[in-house]
Amino acid sequence: MAKTFSRSNRIAEQMxxxxxxxxxxxxKDPRVGMVTVTEVEVTGDMAHxxxxxxxxxxxxxxxxxxxxxxGFLRTQVxxxxxxxxxxxxxxxxxxxxxxxxxxxxxxxxxxxxxDNKE
Numbered sequence: 001m002a003k004t005f006s007r008s009n010r011i012a013e014q015m016x017x018x019x020x021x022x023x024x025x026x027x028k029d030p031r032v033g034m035v036t037v038t039e040v041e042v043t044g045d046m047a048h049x050x051x052x053x054x055x056x057x058x059x060x061x062x063x064x065x066x067x068x069x070x071g072f073l074r075t076q077v078x079x080x081x082x083x084x085x086x087x088x089x090x091x092x093x094x095x096x097x098x099x100x101x102x103x104x105x106x107x108x109x110x111x112x113x114x115d116n117k118e
Contacts (some may be wrong), residue, residue: 010113012040012085013048018050019089020072031065038094042087049087052094066091 020037039052055062071088078086 004027006037008044008046010043011046011081012042014043014081015049015051015077015087016040018077019073022040022076026076027069027072029065030067031061032069035062035063038096046085046087049089051089051091053091054094054097063091 016037016039019040020101023032023035023037034056036054036055041050041052051066051068070091074086074089077083098113
């Protein structure tokens, strides 16, 4: 019977925790403020990792700051996780929280219009 929670999934979850800690306490770049790491996807060969993040304001400066810090973050993850090969980090903004807030607002508006009709 195959494992339902593969090695790449376990590594992705551990990387998510380590990156969240590093971004909060170790990165000194002023462009990188309050960032939440929402998910990490690691390829099967452990060569690349997509790091999805959300922030109060998803600006280009934040993206550039994360890309600039990726080498430092990769080095620190290698030290903390003791992996033979550490994936290259690729940062992508996670707009799902923004989308969820927008949908919630639309639902509230629709319910408000329904109450006004009655």
